[in-house]
Amino acid sequence: PVVTKHHSPVGCWTRTCPAFDLVNKKVVMFKDSWWVSLPDVLPEGETYKLLMSHKVSNITSCIAYHNVPPSIPQQSTQTAKFRCAKWASFQSPLTLHTLHHLVLNIVGKKLTDFKSSCQLTLSVRDALIAHKDTFERAQVLHHDLSVGNIVIYKGKGYLIDWDLAKL
Secondary structure: OOOOOOOOOOOOOOEEEEEEEOOOOEEEEEEEEEEEOOOOOOOHHHHHHHHHHOOOOOOOOEEEEEEOOOOOHHHEOOHHHHOOOOOOOOOOOOOOEEEEEEEEOOOOEEHHHOOOHHHHHHHHHHHHHHHHHHHHHHOOEOOOOOHHHEEEEOOEEEEOOOOOOEO
């Protein structure tokens, strides 16, 4: 993942930043995101665990993850409680989200920071292999294949950001 900055004061978004793993003495990627709390959507860490168990190629390893406990009200979205209030302008059903933390074993570079056309092509190829493996081996679809969800690490492409993946 790439370090991101969000400019909106509201909404659900992902924040990532490099962190130092004291045990293994290396830099890792920490991700803070809002998981869509629906039965058919796995938390991203669970998706990584499933993909690793099926030996999917070209994905990073998730070395730690958890949902922040919903017993802490600020860690689940509260907007749905107020959707029918008289002052609310939008009254359609809203999906609850829960704060999810994740640690990946690498800090990749953005795909757009490729060093050569060969590296770009190979990195996209690597991500497409991951996408194919994911479906064929684990019956999972990524649902967000884009330039922002492919990173380059040591010359290889990795498909990341599995928070919208579905079985």
